[in-house]
Amino acid sequence: MKKKEAIDYCINLAKNAIENDIRPNPFVGAIIVNQADEVIGEGFHQKLGGPHAEVYAIEQALQNTTDLSQSTLYVSLEPCSHFGKTPPCADLIIRHKIKKVVIASLDPNPKVASVENLIAAGVEVEVINDSTASLLNARFFTNQLKKRPYYILKLASTIDGKIADYAKNSQWISNADSRQYVHDHLRSNVDAILTSYKTVIQDQASLTIRNIKGDIQETNVIIIDKNLELLEKQYENLPIFYPRSASKIILITAKAPSIQLPENIKCITGIFDEQGLLFSSVSESLLEMGYYKILTEGGIQLNSSMIHQNIADELYWFIAPSILNDVNGIPMLGLDEFRGLDKKVQLSLIETKVIDQDVLLHYHFE
């Protein structure tokens, strides 16, 4: 088995996990290959608090043989060396005298990293830095390295990039299947949806997850609301304030409120400038509250400022087969500045998808 093949095997194993079951943990897959080049054990991290991929792989291998001293462990992410919710995988590797460990991507957390421990214990270690393995855990790496949530932008526009006409009419630019896709694949797979108080009011948004049968599921919502306008009496019946059993509304404001808030509404304070929220001022709070992966469904101001602040990580862009052909329509993106073409933001295409007549383009930001 070639190295690249073995790593791809691990990555495909890792992908069997449902991210909602493991977050904030990363996706990890591991295999044990014996001297005869056979896979004798495999596994993936399945559940937060449950065994790591290496544990499954080693346990399965031990059912085949008691001697792993001539075996190689391939793993998509550096094994852990610390006592977290489970004992350190590095110890397990050392204990079973595994000959060699091939690692497809390093763990950015120095407390967790194990390469040095493994080498010190006489294990042969090879680190590959596989781009697919890194992309698989883009959310995890962003959380760890940038100490902030991973942000996914969702845009839906006409071909000419409009999300509403001059009078802000905006309903149903994308088709029903695209909107269902947002529920099934985007809203369902994040810790919260981020938007602005303006969008919540204007769209009368509830931001729930509605499955194809029409069943409604709650979501956590983070709303940028500098002056806490949503707490005004006139807005108390907005759809966003539906009765919540398990979800929360987080208001990001410039100044903490003096009044007592209902249990499911929390405020955190951030720093604002003339372009809006400085995301760096709330990143740590959001991570601490468990918001590791956030979907943004906002308007031009929020979308543009996130890109400007270099914190947009992924983009899902639904393009409807229509053209407004009016420069006064509301664009999906754009700050009012004078930015040269040399300062444009670069993205990488992940996938294209045709949804009925809409096109979905999926990018990550470079």
Add this chain to the structure above:
Amino acid sequence: MKKKEAIDYCINLAKNAIENDIRPNPFVGAIIVNQADEVIGEGFHQKLGGPHAEVYAIEQALQNTTDLSQSTLYVSLEPCSHFGKTPPCADLIIRHKIKKVVIASLDPNPKVASVENLIAAGVEVEVINDSTASLLNARFFTNQLKKRPYYILKLASTIDGKIADYAKNSQWISNADSRQYVHDHLRSNVDAILTSYKTVIQDQASLTIRNIKGDIQETNVIIIDKNLELLEKQYENLPIFYPRSASKIILITAKAPSIQLPENIKCITGIFDEQGLLFSSVSESLLEMGYYKILTEGGIQLNSSMIHQNIADELYWFIAPSILNDVNGIPMLGLDEFRGLDKKVQLSLIETKVIDQDVLLHYHFE
């Protein structure tokens, strides 16, 4: 053989033609099916002035049998009934006593149409109106029904729909492969390229076809130049004025020039309003000059006004993986008006294509 299957067979035959060899004629494919449901003859229109599809199909069938009286002719477009460059196909069908003719789309030209003649001669006729057969000859139908050239818009923009920054810097928004695609698949397959004098000056455009080896081929160019600015002395060395052996520059102007023009430059006069050229004022002239299919490579004003005048037929849109994020960048589309979302222009998606990191979306206008 089912009817739909037979029609698709004809359409696929028709597509074997190279449009440059047949234009202004349509794509046509035909088959003869005998009583035993076998295809005993097939053909497609291959060359302007050459035999029609039905002739090939019937000739081939006659090599199998002398009796076609129990056979069915399937044809993707209504057979002709007039003496054009070849004798009428309807006569051939009647002469060989073909039992039944199944037609996938009608010919819009009443002089050419043959259904009535066929029925009068006792041939059983069935007309299907197949949407694929109609789409195949969209250019032909537009020429015939709307008495104007078929217009293809080419746009290349960032994700946020910009073709240049605030200072009009625009070079290389799309990648090298996308630009080569324009040469190989768009410029190569039209009768002329349409643009404005502004674009010709600003982009220092030559608008030739450059193949992958770097060989240059001339193209006809139609330039909207109301006041014939391009004839000013200061512009005489623009790249567009390269020495032309076989191609022409057509200037569309408000007023014919009084001076003698070089042989390869022609002027036609059109009517202009404050938004620019009224295309209806030059449609017939362009058709008469042999410009049946035109590729537009222009700026916001030309693109938008063609859509506004409802004469854009197809769109090829190259999307580069970048975002300018500046509302002051130059957009690819948009008039300065106040158009409601209910007035948006609808398109249909034909194809999506990934070209390296660019995405090409191909639509036709509804």
